[in-house]
Amino acid sequence: xxxxxxxxxxxxxxxxxxxxxxxxxxxxxxxxxxxxxxxxxxxxxxxxxxxxxxxxxxxxxxxxxxxxxxxxxxxxxxxxxxxxxxxxxxxxxxxxxxxxxxxxxxxxxxxxxxxxxxxxxxxxxxxxxxxxxxxxxxxxxxxxxxxxxxxxxxxxxxxxxxxxxxxxxxxxxxxxxxxxxxxxxxxxxxxxxxxxxxxxxxxxxxxxxxxxxxxxxxxxxxxxxxxxxxxxxxxxxxxxxx
Numbered sequence: 001x002x003x004x005x006x007x008x009x010x011x012x013x014x015x016x017x018x019x020x021x022x023x024x025x026x027x028x029x030x031x032x033x034x035x036x037x038x039x040x041x042x043x044x045x046x047x048x049x050x051x052x053x054x055x056x057x058x059x060x061x062x063x064x065x066x067x068x069x070x071x072x073x074x075x076x077x078x079x080x081x082x083x084x085x086x087x088x089x090x091x092x093x094x095x096x097x098x099x100x101x102x103x104x105x106x107x108x109x110x111x112x113x114x115x116x117x118x119x120x121x122x123x124x125x126x127x128x129x130x131x132x133x134x135x136x137x138x139x140x141x142x143x144x145x146x147x148x149x150x151x152x153x154x155x156x157x158x159x160x161x162x163x164x165x166x167x168x169x170x171x172x173x174x175x176x177x178x179x180x181x182x183x184x185x186x187x188x189x190x191x192x193x194x195x196x197x198x199x200x201x202x203x204x205x206x207x208x209x210x211x212x213x214x215x216x217x218x219x220x221x222x223x224x225x226x227x228x229x230x231x232x233x234x235x236x237x238x239x240x241x242x
Contacts, residue, residue: 025143029200036203037143039210040217043095047102047218054106055113070104077101078215086209098211105222112226116233123236127229134228135221138189142196150193151201157194160187178234185227192220 025034081097084090116123142150164180164187199213207213 028144030204033200033203036208036210036213037200040199040214043098043210043214044217044221047098047214048221050099050102051106051109051218051222054103055109056106057103058107058110059114059117070107074101074104074108077104081212081215086212091211094211098215101215102218105218109222109226112229112233116229119233120236123229123232127225127232130228131221131225134189135192135224138192139196142193143200145193145197147201147204148197150190150197153190153194157187157190160190181227181230181234185224185231188220188224188227192217192224195220 029037077097077100081094081101084094084097086094113124116127160183164184167176167180195216199216202213
């Protein structure tokens with residue numbers, strides 16, 4: 001009985017700490033930043049649903065297997081979004097561009113999801129849950145940290161991405177591919193910290209373009225999911241456990 005009470009007390013402490021982590025943001029962040037972040041994360045949730053639809057389209061419709069045209073379409077949508085001014089009159093149009101971009105991003109994730117289905121379908125759900133937990137933890141870390149603490153990571157991120165690009169071009173060994181995959185995963189986690197604080201700072205300086213800000217976090221989440229899925233699929237294919 002005492003053991004059960006201790007476990008219940010421990011569980012209550014965990015949930016209490018999680019609740020405090022969210023409620024303390026009311027004192028940490030300005031009101032307009034809080035409202036902006038609600039718009040950003042609400043739009044992000046819709047984008048992830050659209051990406052899920054896109055990945056299903058790749059699996060069930062052969063037309064969506066031609067990734068070159070999809071890449072070209074994603075670029076066009078991004079250009080259209082950047083060129084369309086952010087105002088009330090264009091909000092629905094820009095939101096439509098965003099959803100279409102998310103769908104095509106989901107379609108482009110189709111090949112790696114298709115490969116994971118062949119190896120072990122369970123890694124897909126594991127990867128998504130892992131991405132959601134990691135994304136949430138790094139987001140909370142960025143929001144609770146001093147306002148510009150992680151904005152100084154830009155140099156590290158740029159150097160890391162440059163190293164990965166050069167290594168991918170000149171090295172084709174399995175060891176270096178695995179090393180680059182893990183390094184890309186670490187850099188992507190760092191990007192979540194950087195982009196989250198950058199969005200808050202942009203809002204403090206008057207930038208209210210929540211759709212464009214959402215795309216930054218959407219790309220972070222999708223890439224995080226892809227890296228985790230690739231790592232778990234690689235381990236499973238090699239006969240490992242996770």
